[in-house]
Amino acid sequence: MASRAPAEVLADECRVEFAAAFEAFDPRPKIVVDYDQRVLWSCDDAPRLLDAPMPLCLRKGKLVVDDDELKREFVEFLHNVGPEVQRKLIRGKAKRHWAVLRAWKPAHWDRAVCVLASPSLPLQDIVACGLARELKLTTAEVRVLKEFAELNSPKQIARDLGVSLSTVRSHLKQIHAKAAVTTSLQLLRLTHTYCSG
Numbered sequence: 059m060a061s062r063a064p065a066e067v068l069a070d071e072c073r074v075e076f077a078a079a080f081e082a083f084d085p086r087p088k089i090v091v092d093y094d095q096r097v098l099w100s101c102d103d104a105p106r107l108l109d110a111p112m113p114l115c116l117r118k119g120k121l122v123v124d125d126d127e128l129k130r131e132f133v134e135f136l137h138n139v140g141p142e143v144q145r146k147l148i149r150g151k152a153k154r155h156w157a158v159l160r161a162w163k164p165a166h167w168d169r170a171v172c173v174l175a176s177p178s179l180p181l182q183d184i185v186a187c188g189l190a191r192e193l194k195l196t197t198a199e200v201r202v203l204k205e206f207a208e209l210n211s212p213k214q215i216a217r218d219l220g221v222s223l224s225t226v227r228s229h230l231k232q233i234h235a236k237a238a239v240t241t242s243l244q245l246l247r248l249t250h251t252y253c254s255g
Contacts, residue, residue: 085182085254087175093137095120098170112177113150114157121173125151139163139171154209155179179208182253189252193236202229206242207249 087104091097097119105116113124123132128148135146139161146159160174184190184207190200205215212230216223230242239245 087173087177089116089121089173089175090170091121091136091173093133093169093171095122095133095136097121104175107177108157108175111150111155112157112179113155114148114159114175114177123148125149135159136161136171141165184249184253187253189249192252193233195233195236199229199233199236202226203233203249206230206233207246207253209246 085103085107087107088101089097089104090099097116100116108114108116108121113128115122115124123129132146132148135144138144140163143160143162146161147156148159149156156178158176160176161171163171184195184200184204190203195203201219202215205218210218212223212226216226219226234240234245237245237248239248
């Protein structure tokens with residue numbers, strides 16, 4: 059048997075190290091469920107991240123959706139998942155929050171499915187992850203960006219914070235400038251990417 063080249067050994071070591079680091083730094087909820095939605099395993103943060111107002115929750119040892127109309131569709135999705143990654147969008151009753159699921163069933167598993175959830179809410183707080191510091195946001199701008207990152211409209215943000223719509227728009231304009239983005243979509247992507255780990 060031929061020995062492996064040092065570059066191949068190094069590549070394998072790097073692959074293992076990167077996989078371990080990725081697992082540690084990727085805060086997305088990771089869950090293994092059976093066909094009856096019972097949780098067989100979940101990462102430590104999954105219960106916190108999959109809680110109200112998210113449309114997908116861990117409740118009483120099960121992975122459940124909050125919309126009665128989606129329950130059957132969700133169960134069918136779990137039953138039909140195969141070894142290739144499949145995606146499913148789960149929207150909340152109010153349609154304000156959602157989770158994109160990536161699911162697959164390893165060939166050697168009988169009735170279990172791996173689920174990786176990407177929620178619409180940032181996975182970490184804007185202040186805690188350092189984005190507020192990075193962009194040098196004021197306290198008022200942080201409050202507006204938190205609301206914006208939760209997919210609230212400027213009108214809703216104004217109502218929630220008890221300020222005028224023009225004040226919210228002014229803060230959003232300042233946040234756009236500080237983040238060097240030109241569209242709300244870019245700001246949303248930046249916020250979710252930065253706060254995801």
